[in-house]
Amino acid sequence: MQHFINEGFGWTCRRCHEETKARESEPDSRARFFTEGESEDPNPRLSAPALARWRDASRTTLVCPTCGVEETRG
Secondary structure, three states, X not given: OOOEEEOOOOEEEHHHHHHXXXXXXXXXXXXXXXXXXXXXXXXXXXXXXXXXXXXXXXXOEEEXXXXXXXXXXX
């Protein structure tokens, strides 16, 4: 696959995964449990925002929910 990579926990968008890793390297003074999971924030963020989703039930097309890139397995 050209746009997606599987590191053992699901398909992720290569471009968005690199951007997420760059943000994670920035220092943050808050504990991890305040920034992910079921916090009291009304709009919680996923810990893996680049995790792709299947477009169809036959699982042939992956879609990145962040940037919208699509790729068909084949």
